[in-house]
Amino acid sequence: MSLTAFLHSRYGRGFASRTEIEAHHAAAFRRFRAQVMPRSPFYRGMAELPLEDLPRMDKARLMANFSAINTCGIDHDTAMRTAIRAETGRDFRPLIGEVSVGLSTGTSGQRGLFLATPRERRLWAAIMLGRYWPELWRRQRVAFFMRADNALYRSLSNALVRFEFFDLLLPFEEHLSALAGLNPSVLIAPARILAMLAERQVAGRISLSPRRVISVAETLSPDDAALIGQAFRIRVDQVYQATEGVLAMTCRAGNLHLNERWLRIDRDVIDRATGAFCPVIHDFTRESLPILNHRLDDVLIPDPDPCPCGCASQRIARIEGREDDIxxxxxxxxxxxxxxxxxxxxxxxxxxxxxxxxxxxxxxxxxxxxxxxxxxxxxxxxxxxxxxxxxxxxxxxxxxxxxxxxxxxxxxxxxxxxxxxxxxxx
Ligand SMILES: [Zn+2]
Known part of the structure; x- marks a missing residue:
């Protein structure tokens, strides 16, 4: 595991100022331009350009140029075949060489491919374990509800973790007895699944006592956060994660912050009055499939107040949903x-x-x-x-x-x- 990322995520106080964030980004992108962009046929000639002058990307353009953009020499059709084979066979270790391949439908329903190298998988695991592990000295039982398992998530498994995967494609009710048997100490699922579990918990169908409840992969509405929090008598943490990257996480004070340690996040403001914006992201941790000047259609509402946790990363009042839903x-x-x-x-x-x-x-x-x-x-x-x-x-x-x-x-x-x-x- 990446020890630095783990320690940062677990004990780091976060950035003290905007200046510190900008210096971090400048250094990170110097390295990215020198070491990663030259390995991408698409970006090779653009390493000198300011980030905002790179071609504006979205999911469709990323997929259309997938073969040229990725630095692993992986062809789009090969990757798609591998990912689909894994999905239909429910075999979840789709690897091309040592690169894992995943398929996402995303909220827009459009299929996206993503890649993760062993280094990227370790980084992801480090930040998740560091931030959200209840007690390091105790073996944790993790229940993870996902549409598809992937080597990315498997990288969490080790001697300290019993990790159980619950396939969202199977009927929900079938999972309940296995879940009760596991009695997870950490429960990770998309918001709507957590809400469905909370309803069962309130109705007395299950009786779980998780130490951490983490909502991933889609927006968590205040209604659902309250329902889930009451059912499990614990605050719900949120990891706001798209295929394109981990965009925001809840801090110790319970507030969402943009993940400015991994990404530079520019704003396409769609409403001046609230400052609501669609994020335009540049991710310097993604080396297999560079994500640069990439616009997402989620709408974020910034919170201008500083957070009691002391971290200067931009606070987010909430994720409003997709741009189409405003x-x-x-x-x-x-x-x-x-x-x-x-x-x-x-x-x-x-x-x-x-x-x-x-x-x-x-x-x-x-x-x-x-x-x-x-x-x-x-x-x-x-x-x-x-x-x-x-x-x-x-x-x-x-x-x-x-x-x-x-x-x-x-x-x-x-x-x-x-x-x-x-x-x-x-
Ligand atoms: Zn905070």
Whole structure:
């Protein structure tokens, strides 16, 4: 394991200032330009360019140029075949040479390939173990729910860890007895799975007592964080990780910080009022498949306050979800961003109790399902949203209230979302 990364992650206080972060980035990218870019046919001639002048990438462009970008000489089709074979056979050690290959669908549903060298796997393990290990001297039992296992995650297994993988493609209920048998001390899963486990825990179907609960790979809504925290009587930590890299992590104080130790993260600001931005990332730890000037479509809301933990890495108030899921309401000055947080607050402040809800923007209308709500909830929420629109100087969309919940699969359990045919301004 990479000892320095481990110690940094476990005991490091983090960066003391923005100046220190910039100096760290300058040194890291000097090394990256000298040692990594020349090994990539795509980037070989660009090592002198400022990072922001490199070709702007996204998942589609990265995949289209995969063969030329990676530094391992791995051809796209070979990698894809290897990854698909591993997925369909549920054999999770897909390696080309010593490079592991993984497949991700990501939130956008587009298939992405990723690579990890042994060094990258060790680095990932070091930071995870360092940051989130409950007690180093005790053997830990880790339950890890993932869509597919991968050598990346296997690198966590050693004498100190009993590591059990739970395949998300198998029926969820089938995992419950194995999970109870393991009684994990560390529970790692995507947010929606943690929420489903929390519901079972509350209902008395399982009785787990994890020392750490870590939400990975997708955004954790405040509703789900509260539900999970109450069910397991522990704070939920969050590792916000895309295929493209580990973007942010919860600190000891429980706040999300950008992972500026590994990445330089520029901002494509989409809303001035909140500072909401889509991250444009440059990762100097990824040597197999360089990720440079790469725009993600997740929307992050920065938190300008310094964190009590003392780390100067940018604090993130929350991850708002995908850019496609932001609500935009019309105003005289053009469309204004309405965050799902604002809607959530309006619902949380209702005097009437309700069991659950969904809010879906469809075309120019806002469809609202209030499940098992006391009478008067529609009127109260309508008034509250009208107040929100007035406060923001926007026009309130047409509201349509429904009973119960819309039919949906568990995969789509986001409470507030926008459908593709909704107005997409900007
Ligand atoms: Zn902090």
């Amino acid at each position: 609500l935009w309401w019309a105003s005289a000055a053009g469309p204004r961003m309405v965050t799902s947080e604002a809607i959530r607050t309006a619902i949380a402040c209702l005097p009437q109790p309700l069991r659950d809800y969904r809010v879906i923007q469809r075309g120019r209308g806002l469809h609202i399902w209030l499940d098992d709500a006391a009478s008067g909830a529609d009127t109260a929420l309508g008034a509250s949203l009208a107040g929100l629109a007035r406060q923001m100087g926007c026009q309130l969309p047409e509201l349509a209230f429904h009973r119960g919940l819309p039919p949906e699969s568990d995969a789509k359990r986001r409470r507030i979302r926008v459908e593709p045919d909704a107005i997409a301004p900007r």
